[in-house]
Amino acid sequence: MCWGLRNRLSHIIKEDGHTVMLAVDHGYFLGPTTGLEVPGKTIEPLLPHADSLMLTRGVLRTSVDPVAPIPIVLRVSGGNSIIGKELSDEDITVSFEDAIRLNVSAVALSIYIGSEYEHRTIVNLSRLVDEGEKYGIPVLAVTAVGREMARDAKYLGLCCRIAAEMGAHFVKTYYCEDFEKVVESCPVPLVIAGGKKIPEKDALKLAFDVVNHGAVGVDMGRNIFQSENPVAMIRAVRAIVHEKASVDDAYELYKGFKRE
Ligand code: R5P
Numbered sequence: 009m010c011w012g013l014r015n016r017l018s019h020i021i022k023e024d025g026h027t028v029m030l031a032v033d034h035g036y037f038l039g040p041t042t043g044l045e046v047p048g049k050t051i052e053p054l055l056p057h058a059d060s061l062m063l064t065r066g067v068l069r070t071s072v073d074p075v076a077p078i079p080i081v082l083r084v085s086g087g088n089s090i091i092g093k094e095l096s097d098e099d100i101t102v103s104f105e106d107a108i109r110l111n112v113s114a115v116a117l118s119i120y121i122g123s124e125y126e127h128r129t130i131v132n133l134s135r136l137v138d139e140g141e142k143y144g145i146p147v148l149a150v151t152a153v154g155r156e157m158a159r160d161a162k163y164l165g166l167c168c169r170i171a172a173e174m175g176a177h178f179v180k181t182y183y184c185e186d187f188e189k190v191v192e193s194c195p196v197p198l199v200i201a202g203g204k205k206i207p208e209k210d211a212l213k214l215a216f217d218v219v220n221h222g223a224v225g226v227d228m229g230r231n232i233f234q235s236e237n238p239v240a241m242i243r244a245v246r247a248i249v250h251e252k253a254s255v256d257d258a259y260e261l262y263k264g265f266k267r268e
Pocket residue numbers: 031032033034118150152201202203204227228229230231
C-alpha cells in the first residue's frame with residue numbers, strides 16, 4: 009500500500025486500530041431522512057466526536073465548514089432512489105478529480121451482490137480501486153443489501169469477500185450471527201452500519217458486539233443522529249469503540265451527558 013493511501017487510511021482508522029465513522033449520506037437515495045432534514049444543523053455538534061464523516065459532495069459543500077478538521081469519506085455512487093424501480097441501479101456519480109479537489113480521505117461506493125445490477129456495481133468498485141491506487145485514496149466498499157436479501161454470515165461473508173477481492177481497502181457491512189466468520193474470511197478491515205433506529209442501549213450493545221467480534225469499528229448513522237441525544241450517543245459509542253467500555257458503563261455515560 010503506498011504512503012499516501014496508508015496515511016489517508018490512518019486519518020480514519022486511528023492508532024488504536026479502531027474508528028467511529030459518522031454516516032450522514034442517507035439523503036443520496038432517501039431524500040430528507042428523519043434527523044437529517046437540515047444536514048448542517050445535525051452534523052455540526054457531532055463533528056468533534058467523530059473520527060470521520062461519510063457523506064455526499066452536495067452536503068459536504070453546503071453544510072460542512074471547510075476548515076473543520078474532519079476526515080471525509082465521500083460517497084461517490086448513486087443514481088437510485090427509495091421510490092425507484094431497483095435499488096441496485098447505481099453508478100459512479102463523482103469524478104476522482106472532484107474527490108481530490110474536495111481533499112477526501114477515502115471514497116465510498118455500494119455494491120449490490122445478488123441484485124439486478126450486481127455486475128455493474130462490482131466492476132465500478134474495481135474501477136474506483138484503480139483510480140484510488142493511482143492517487144493514494146482508499147476505497148470503502150459498502151455491501152448494500154437488496155430488499156429480499158438475508159443479512160446472514162453466508163451472504164454478508166460473500167459480499168465482503170468479493171469487495172476485498174476487487175481491491176477495496178476497507179468494507180462496510182452489517183453485524184450478524186457468526187460475525188467472526190465474516191471477519192475471518194475478509195482480509196481487509198470491516199466497519200459496521202448501525203441500521204434502523206433501535207433503543208440506545210441496544211445500539212450500544214451492537215457497537216460492543218461488532219468491535220468484540222473483530223470489526224475495526226462502526227460507520228453509524230441513524231442510531232446516532234436520530235437518538236434523543238445525538239451528542240451523548242456518539243460519545244457513548246466512542247467509549248465502547250476506543251475505550252473498551254462495557255455496554256452498561258456506556259449507557260450510564262449516555263444518560264449522564266446533558267443534551268447540548
Ligand atoms: C448505506 O447505503 C449508507 O452508507 C447509509 O448511510 C449507512 O449504511 C447508514 O448507516 P446507518 O445504517 O447506521 O444509518
